[in-house]
Amino acid sequence: MMRRLLLAVALVLAAAPAFAVNPDEVLADPALETRARAISAELRCMVCQNQSIDDSNAELAKDLRLLVRQRIADGDSDEQVMNYIVSRYGEFVLLKPRFEAKTLLLWSAPVLLIALGGISLVVFARRRAGKPTGTALTEGEEARLNELLKK
Structure with missing residues (x-):
């Protein structure tokens, strides 16, 4: 019985999405990191185009994640970060258009x-x-x- 339970847990964890955020990208402040993850989940990877930058392993997605975290660390609001990214990459970068x-x-x-x-x-x-x-x-x-x- 215990083996079946462990197997079920392992299967569930194996099916969970593997996020592409690397440990060196994570902000020290958990509140700021939560904001960064929420913003990056709404931005499209310009290479993959069907993934958010939070899920993508592409170099451009990593650069965008770092840019989002830098803007948040500099004190920008979520809206200011989104507007900055859209001004540089266009509306297409938004997974959900405005x-x-x-x-x-x-x-x-x-x-x-x-x-x-x-x-x-x-x-x-x-x-x-x-x-x-x-x-x-x-x-x-x-x-x-x-x-x-x-x-």
């Missing part, structure tokens, strides 16, 4: 596509409902049908 006028289409696209799909289905169903399906029966088929219905 809700602004220029990103309105990005944020509204799923709702618009679902609505457009629903409208298309309704229009298609209405057009289809008005048209008969198949072809008209021939005289022989109609006579055979009447014969079968009389039985």
Whole structure:
């Protein structure tokens, strides 16, 4: 029983994500390190593009993590750090884009596509409902049908 429990714990720990933050990057103050980890989890690795800089082992991601920690150590707020990174690397560096006028289409696209799909289905169903399906029966088929219905 104990072996199974240890095996289960080992499997769970093996499946946990391996964060790329190296020990030499960690800030001495736990509160500042927590802020740095939260910020770096929101920033995209420009090399990997599907990972945060917190999860990436790329050199650029390491440089960005160090930059975030440097800005925090210098006294910048979280918003100032994010604005600084975005000013240098553009909006693409954000894993979750900001809700602004220029990103309105990005944020509204799923709702618009679902609505457009629903409208298309309704229009298609209405057009289809008005048209008969198949072809008209021939005289022989109609006579055979009447014969079968009389039985």
